Amino acid sequence: MDNRPIGFFDSGLGGLTCIPYLMRELPREKIIYFGDTARTPYGSKAIGTIRNFSREIADFLVKSDVKMIVIACNTVSATCMEDLQKRFPDIPIIGIIEPAAKKAAETCKTNSNLGIIGTKVTIGAHAYRDTISKYNSFLNIFEHPCPAFVPLIEEGIIDNEIMDLTIRYYMDSFVRDNKLDTVILGCTHYPLIKENITRLYPHLTVINPSSIVVSRIHHVLEDNDMLAEDSEFTNVFYASDLSENFLNMIDHIFADEEEDKKVKFLNFDFEKDNMK
Numbered sequence: 308m309d310n311r312p313i314g315f316f317d318s319g320l321g322g323l324t325c326i327p328y329l330m331r332e333l334p335r336e337k338i339i340y341f342g343d344t345a346r347t348p349y350g351s352k353a354i355g356t357i358r359n360f361s362r363e364i365a366d367f368l369v370k371s372d373v374k375m376i377v378i379a380c381n382t383v384s385a386t387c388m389e390d391l392q393k394r395f396p397d398i399p400i401i402g403i404i405e406p407a408a409k410k411a412a413e414t415c416k417t418n419s420n421l422g423i424i425g426t427k428v429t430i431g432a433h434a435y436r437d438t439i440s441k442y443n444s445f446l447n448i449f450e451h452p453c454p455a456f457v458p459l460i461e462e463g464i465i466d467n468e469i470m471d472l473t474i475r476y477y478m479d480s481f482v483r484d485n486k487l488d489t490v491i492l493g494c495t496h497y498p499l500i501k502e503n504i505t506r507l508y509p510h511l512t513v514i515n516p517s518s519i520v521v522s523r524i525h526h527v528l529e530d531n532d533m534l535a536e537d538s539e540f541t542n543v544f545y546a547s548d549l550s551e552n553f554l555n556m557i558d559h560i561f562a563d564e565e566e567d568k569k570v571k572f573l574n575f576d577f578e579k580d581n582m583k
């Protein structure tokens with residue numbers, strides 16, 4: 308048993324899409340979440356920059372005494388996983404890509420045409436393609452970066468024509484030309500536009516890594532005897548820039564949750580909180 312919180316982080320609000328799944332499957336687990344909203348998006352930045360940002364956030368989470376770190380960001384998982392595991396060899400660090408890639412490899416039919424959408428960095432790193440191919444070499448894998456999705460989602464531009472047009476701009480020919488039957492949402496922001504994608508491409512099976520990572524968290528905690536029992540700790544959610552847009556999006560993500568599961572966010576001050 309280990310009642311310390313689990314640390315989650317993302318470049319912004321995307322990683323929050325894992326949290327309702329975690330709260331439902333493991334309601335006793337406590338959370339410290341960090342969304343680097345002041346520096347989002349990460350997905351078009353240089354890998355060295357992403358590595359520096361991730362190290363800062365992981366250091367902060369470790370100082371906050373988390374028992375596990377979940378990299379709730381595909382961009383960081385694709386590029387900095389090993390670096391963070393080397394930095395903190397004694398803490399389980401879980402990336403979001405491997406569990407979803409494994410699940411896709413196990414569940415897609417032979418000769419499926421599987422599309423992966425994500426940020427430029429995630430797609431450029433080919434992390435999904437390479438991991439899926441390790442488990443199943445009988446799938447046809449296609450990758451496509453969709454860099455404008457994250458800024459629009461962070462702005463709360465979701466249920467409208469601009470988002471639909473942007474989705475069609477990136478995905479129409481990608482889906483059609485490759486005869487896709489399945490798509491992986493390879494960015495934790497994208498579950499927020501899952502409904503748009505299923506409405507525009509109803510024949511696609513959509514794989515959502517934000518829900519899949521939770522069973523991996525469950526297994527690792529169980530195998531290491533680290534599941535929490537009831538404790539007093541209150542979940543803490545930090546954002547490096549607590550804008551009004553961001554708060555509105557929190558309401559959107561947690562709209563279906565019970566009142567007591569809703570979250571309060573704290574502004575994180577880089578200087579004051581001495582992250583470096």
Ligand code: DGL
Nearest residue numbers: 321348349350381382495
């Ligand atoms: N939500 C993140 C991901 O899963 C990062 C998006 C970004 O900051 O570009 O890749």
